[in-house]
Each structure stands twice: as structure tokens, then as C-alpha cells.
Amino acid sequence: MSTATTETVDAQAEAAVEEGEKREQTRLAALWSQHYDLVILPAIIVLLLVFLFLYVGTRQLDTIEQRVLAPANVGGLLWQQILLAGASTVLVLLIAVPLGIALSRRGARRVQGPVLAVGGFAQALPPFGVLLLMAFWLDFGFTTAVVGLTIAALLPVLRNTVVGLQQVDQSLIEAARGMGMTSRQTLFRVEIPLAVPVIVAGLRVALVLNVGTATLASYIGAGGLGELVQQALRLNRINVLLVAGGIIAALALLIDWLAGVVERIVVARSG
């Protein structure tokens, strides 16, 4: 922040530095008062995990439980879960956002309704059913799970992209065209930047949806934390089930929190 040189240590520079520090402090204070609520959720997550570890730590774990709950096993499944949710959300982003933009162009307004209706239909399908059907149609495994998750989470992003672009003030588009922006420049410099907060909100919904649904991917052999649940049920180990549930919940909350932080940054940026 302050770039005052230390070579000329006169009173003025010191005052400037002090003022800069004070301004920095007030800036941080303003930031804190605006966003203090963001601290609440991580605190809850940490508390949840601490309780979980304390509880499991007091239990006598047998060798099966020890093997299943080994950091390598849990960590690997956690990573698979993140990969499933991450890959499907990236796919959603790559498909739904361009599609939504294309649908909001003047020429495509007529097909916008039908496409959104089909999207709504896909949304209504239970993700678990989609995963199973996809598995029979394609194959069991990671790729199929990602495809299924992508289909199930397409709509929120598609709809928010269309709505986000629709709510851009028409007079701004007209101002842009009136100043000689091409329709392409208008799209990329005015319409999309102004729609980004709404699009990001849709992506957040999709991501959280995917993190939760990815638990079901284990049923078609795609791994993830659902595997941990299945192991616990198969082996009838209640402690493992507890840990699995706790981690799944914590992960979903954490991802939602992260997405929320990103959303706020984006909204703040786009004015």
C-alpha cells in the first residue's frame, strides 16, 4: 500500500506512512464489517470435524475400521469426489454458458423456450436415476458418472445465463450499439460482464449439487466418498459411517462457502 521511501525519514513521510496504515486499517475494518458472516461457516465446519475426530479418537477401532479409515483410503476417495464434482462442473460451465449465450441472441429467441423446457425436464430427473441409466447406456465408471452429473446440473447454469443476459438494461445495449460497438463487442464488453454475477450464482448451485450427487457415483463404480459409505454399510461399521457422513457434509459446506466467496468477489468486481 504505502510506497514511501525509508531514505528520507522526515516527519512528512512518516505522517504519510501512518496515514496510509490508518487507511489500510479502515479498509480492512470496512471489509470485515461487510463480510464478517463469511467466517461463521468455516468455524462450524472446523467444529464439526474436531468433534468427529475427538469422538472417533476415543473409540477402540478394530483392524477393519483402521484399514478403511486410513488416511490414504479416505484421502483417495475424497480426491475422487472432488474430481467428480469439479470435472462435471467444468463441463457444465463449458456447455451451459455458451449455450445460454447462443440462446439469448436475437435469432435464437424462438428456440429459447423449448430448450429451457427440456432443461427443466432434465432437472426434474433424479440424479441417481440418471447415473444408473447412463451406466447401462454407456459404461460403468468415472466418465459416465461425470456425464450424468453434468446433465443433472446443466439447467441452473443454462437458465441463469439466459436470465442474466436478459436482465441487462436494454438502454445500455442500445448505448453500446449507438456508440459503434459491433454486436460482438457489445456481447463481450457489456452484456456478459453485466450478466456474470447471475451466471456465477447458477454455477454455484451446480457445483454444490454436483458435490452432493457425486456421493451416488460410487454405485456405478466411479468411486468417491459414496464408496466409504458403502464400505461402512457392507462391513457394518458405524464409526466408519459416521466419519463418511461427516466428511461428505463438511466437503459440501466448504465447497459452497468457497463458491460463495468467489461469487462475492465477482459481484464486487462487476459493480
Add this chain to the structure above:
Amino acid sequence: MSETTDQPVVETPDGAGKPDMIVLEGVEKIYPGSTQPAVSQLDLSIPQGEIVMLIGPSGCGKTTTLKMINRLIEPTSGRILLDGKDVTHVNGDQLRREIGYVIQQGGLFPHFSIADNIGVVPKMLGWDKQRIRQRADELLHLVGLEPSTFRDRYPRQLSGGQQQRVGVARALAADPPVMLMDEPFGAIDPITRDRLQDEFLEIQRTVGKTIAFVTHDLQEAVKLGDKIAVFATGRLEQYDDPDTVLTRPANDFVSDFVGGGAAVRRLSLLELAHLELHPIETDEAGAGGAAGRNGTAVAEVDGSGKPVSWRHLPGGDATGVPLVTVPISGTVYDAVDVMLDSSASLVAVVDEEGRAQGVLHWNDLVGGLRTRERDA
């Protein structure tokens, strides 16, 4: 400023001697799915450096006409010439970069800083950053906003009036010879609007753009326009200077549109500087013996020559009549305002230094105002 002095002068019908900057020839617009043309067979020429106000009831085609000039709306038929060049079929985006465009409330991009908003067109024209920045500062200064305070702000941090000023600055950014304004002051409170109009005229005095200006406010049209074009359902009903539109409406539609207030509105067109005023004499305060000058009003002045009270009024008693003044740069409208305000039946017209130049009587208003020969 655009240099048009070297160009061949096309004589306009009214003989103003200025070349026409904007010419519409038989322009027509029929929207798809409609049989009634929104604008039909319109011929309109706007001389260089003039403000033409397009006015009429809603749906009369004034906005359509404006947007056809920069081809935001493509005309169905007819020709559009800018500065003698046929632009009916040139690239619309390129064309629009050379025409300033101001819309209601400025239409500023909320995610751009003020400087970036002003720099939109220069950036598209490929100016370097330094030049764009300088130009933004220059224009902010021109529209009365301190550059160091405003350039890095965002539109939402500005009042409506300030946003509109930035809107005007943005339209002027690449110094286009022509500006189109679509009800720019429409959504602004009356007091701010009045000030913005004054400032706008002030700016126009320095930049001398050719301006087409859509409004639905007759007061605004009379105040700002060099000419007024009155539209009715796609047709141009009258195209004249404000005085003529108010005093000699071309037909029933225009006279209905202008309405009953025309005579009063006209007062704001009469500049005091152009009127034949009654003479006034002045006496230093305390210097006695001013009787006998029966035909001339005598005012007592203070040390700096400013009139302070009436000493003698022709054919009446000077005591108890308040002395009020109006600057000679004002209009008869201002003079009437001052007289009504202070219940005085006459007003002293003063110059910039506050020295009396003449007297205007209430009776002059009904007895007929005599204008001096305009010094061309």
C-alpha cells in the same frame, strides 16, 4: 472541432449560408408486420452547427427519425447524407463511431469507471492510452466535473445530473461533428434539468456541433433549439425556428401541439439585448435637483454606478416603487419574472457591471415590444 469552412457551401432554403451537415431525403421506415409507416417520406436538412429539436407526441416517429440518422434503425427507403456523403449503405458500426450519441440518463456502463466510459469510442478508434486519458480529463473539465475527483469513480457513485454530464462528455469523446441526443434530460428533476440545459448551450457555444435532439418538452425545444421539427404520426408538420413555430403554427396540429401557452413561451425567445428599451438617466446619490425631466426615468445610483432606487418616473410618483434589475443578457421572460416577483411595474435593465442600460415597462408587454435592428 470539425473543419467545414473549406467545403462547398450548399445554400439552404432559408439562406442561412451554412452547409447542411445532416440531410434526410425521402426517408421512410415501415416496421415489419406493420402497414402504417412509422416515418413516411421525410425530407429534413440540418445545417452545420445548429441544434434541431425533434418534437411531437409519443409514437410520432421522432425517435425513429433520430435513430435512422446513425442507422441504429435501418430506413426502409430514402437516402441519408452526412456532410455531403451518402451513408445509407456504409458500415453502420463504423458510421456510429463518428456520431456522438446521448441517451436518457446517460446510459453509462456500470462496470466501467467514468474515464473508461468516456474512453469507449476513442478506444475503438485505436487511440493510445495516454491520449484517451488526457481526452477524458479534458472533457470532464468541459462538462464541469473535476477530473481528479471523478475519473476513477463508477457511475453508481454519481447523481443523475452528473451521470448525464458524463453521458455528454462520452458522446464528445472522439470529437464527432454530429451529435444525436435522445431525450437526454428527460428523467432529471426540473431544477437540475434547467441547469444542465444552460450548461449544454454553453458547451455548444464552444464546440459548435450539429445536433439532432429528441424531446417531448416544448419548453426545452424552445429553449435549446435553433430550429424545431414538429412531428405527427410519421410526418413532419412544421420545420422552422422556435419563434415561427410558436407564433405562426403551420396547421391545426402544430397549433394544438404548441397549445395555449405559446405567447408566454415566446417571451423566453426575446432577448433584452435586442429590444428597444426606454431610456434611463442616473443621478449620484445625494445630488439634488433632478426635476423637470418628465419623459425619462431617473434612478439614483451608488458609487459604482449601480442603480439603487427610483428618483423620478415619468407620469407618476417614484416613491414606493421598488427598483429591480434584470441583466441585459436575459430574456423578456426573466424580466417578467422579476417584475411579478417584486410587484414592480417596471424593471431596470443592467449590463454586466450592473450599470443601467434602459427600462422595460409592464405596459410594453401588451403594447407591443419593439425590437432593434439586429446587428448582424
